[in-house]
Amino acid sequence: MRIAQIVVTLLAALMAGFSGVVLLMRAQWIVQALNDYRVPRAWWTPLGLAKAAGAVGLVVGLFVPVIGVLAGCGLVLYFLGAAITVARARWYSHIPFPLVYAAPVAGALVLGYLA
DSSP states (O other): OHHHHHHHHHHHHHHHHHHHHHHHTTOHHHHHHHHHTTOOGGGHHHHHHHHHHHHHHHHHTTTSHHHHHHHHHHHHHHHHHHHHHHHHTTOGGGTHHHHHHHHHHHHHHHHHHHO
16 A cells, blocks of 8 residues: 555656646746636746645655645645636636646545555
C-alpha cells in the first residue's frame, strides 16, 4: 500500500506542479482559458504559487504526513473551486479538466489514510 501511496502522491505533485508552472509562465493556452473564465489577471500569480506550493507540500508530506494532508486538502479545494469557476463561466465542457487534476490528489489522501 505504501508504494501505491508514493506513486500516486508523486503523480499528483507532478500534475499540480505542472499546472502551477504553466500558469506562472503564462502559457498561451492557459492564459486564453483564464480570460474565457473571467479570472482576474491579478489572481494568476497567487493561484500559480498556490498550486506549486501544494505540489511541494504533497512531496514533503511523504516525510511529514500532516503537511501532505494539509497540502492535499488545499489542492482538492483549489481544483473544486476551479471547477466551480469554469461552471460559473458556462464552459460546461471544460469542467472535467480541473477534476482530472483533483482526482490523483484525492487518491493520494485516501491512500495516505489507508497506509
